[in-house]
Amino acid sequence: MPGDPLPSARPHARLADYTTFGLGGPCRTLWPCATPDQLTAALSKLRQQAVPYALMGGGSNLLVDDTGLDLSVVRYFSTQPDIQINGNQVLVSGATLLDALAATTAAAGLDGVVYCSGIPGTVGGAVVGNAGAFGQQIGDVVAYIDYLEADGTRRQLPGTELGFAYRQSNLRSRGGVVLAAALQLRPGNVTALQAQREERLQLRRAKHPDWRTEPCIGSIFRNIEPTSAAGRRQAAGWFLEQAGAKSMRVGGAYVYPKHANIIVRTPDGTAHDVKDLADRMQAAVRAAFGFTLHREVILWGDFAGI
Numbered sequence: 639m640p641g642d643p644l645p646s647a648r649p650h651a652r653l654a655d656y657t658t659f660g661l662g663g664p665c666r667t668l669w670p671c672a673t674p675d676q677l678t679a680a681l682s683k684l685r686q687q688a689v690p691y692a693l694m695g696g697g698s699n700l701l702v703d704d705t706g707l708d709l710s711v712v713r714y715f716s717t718q719p720d721i722q723i724n725g726n727q728v729l730v731s732g733a734t735l736l737d738a739l740a741a742t743t744a745a746a747g748l749d750g751v752v753y754c755s756g757i758p759g760t761v762g763g764a765v766v767g768n769a770g771a772f773g774q775q776i777g778d779v780v781a782y783i784d785y786l787e788a789d790g791t792r793r794q795l796p797g798t799e800l801g802f803a804y805r806q807s808n809l810r811s812r813g814g815v816v817l818a819a820a821l822q823l824r825p826g827n828v829t830a831l832q833a834q835r836e837e838r839l840q841l842r843r844a845k846h847p848d849w850r851t852e853p854c855i856g857s858i859f860r861n862i863e864p865t866s867a868a869g870r871r872q873a874a875g876w877f878l879e880q881a882g883a884k885s886m887r888v889g890g891a892y893v894y895p896k897h898a899n900i901i902v903r904t905p906d907g908t909a910h911d912v913k914d915l916a917d918r919m920q921a922a923v924r925a926a927f928g929f930t931l932h933r934e935v936i937l938w939g940d941f942a943g944i
């Protein structure tokens with residue numbers, strides 16, 4: 639119907655086409671939503687029909703089982719940035735890519751999210767997982783979010799109520815959707831911010847695989863939290879490297895030679911290869927140091943029991 643915001647559903651879509659790992663079997667139906675209206679319409683239809691679903695953004699933090707998912711998947715993602723600038727505050731849709739947000743705010747002379755340059759996820763995924771890099775995290779600048787609760791109620795939630803901590807927020811267990819986020823940024827110098835953005839992108843190119851040519855997700859394991867208030871967080875990559883992870887490989891999945899906390903897959907690599915390799919990496923650190931690394935990536939499908 640003209641004007642109907644309901645997106646066209648894709649039955650039995652392969653989730654591999656929507657994750658940066660290029661992995662994942664089919665779901666029941668994929669609902670691609672680029673705008674809050676499309677998302678609201680799709681979710682209301684799924685709720686009416688009592689269809690179980692999972693929500694994804696850029697698929698850059700998800701390891702999806704090769705056998706797929708016996709659920710529908712709602713994908714809130716857009717390559718068209720939806721960003722409104724109001725003084726030092728920026729209102730950005732949850733579907734907008736972080737890299738587009740970094741580029742736009744740097745060009746507008748606003749400081750606070752330029753470090754997100756090159757992170758392939760969406761703003762919604764970043765807020766829920768409090769994504770960060772170079773000592774900064776998105777939760778530091780969230781003024782409020784526009785949130786659609788699991789029951790369809792829409793509300794504004796202040797950033798101070800979202801329980802932001804290292805790579806987490808209380809939204810993870812709440813089950814709703816970040817439709818948009820208002821970010822409180824600081825005035826900065828455009829030339830300096832754009833130079834900072836270039837530097838971040840260069841650093842990523844030097845140290846990380848390019849997921850388009852070397853499929854991967856971000857860090858497999860979380861860094862280690864300090865045991866006292868005075869302590870510092872320790873890089874999981876250091877422990878993995880000491881435990882010999884850099885030479886590990888399972889089938890078509892191997893540890894990235896320049897970063898022991900990243901797994902890359904070859905064209906014939908499967909999600910099970912990745913999962914097995916991650917288990918071996920975890921076991922190696924346990925054997926060498928006596929503690930268990932916790933996964934940062936999220937597992938979907940049979941091997942995760944969903």
Ligand SMILES: Cc1cc2nc3c(=O)[nH]c(=O)nc-3n(C[C@H](O)[C@H](O)[C@H](O)COP(=O)(O)OP(=O)(O)OC[C@H]3O[C@@H](n4cnc5c(N)ncnc54)[C@H](O)[C@@H]3O)c2cc1C
Nearest residue numbers: 695696697698699759760762763764769770815816855856
């Ligand atoms: C090459 C590479 C580099 C990376 N570098 C970094 C880095 O430096 N720092 C970092 O923190 N991460 C990094 N990551 C990981 C990843 O990009 C981030 O965790 C990102 O924030 C995930 O966003 P996404 O949209 O891809 O979420 P997805 O992977 O699609 O989903 C992750 C979780 O968020 C939920 N979710 C997604 N969108 C929404 C929404 N709108 N509302 C509510 N819930 C939602 C999903 O249900 C799921 O539980 C990197 C990944 C890659 C591939």
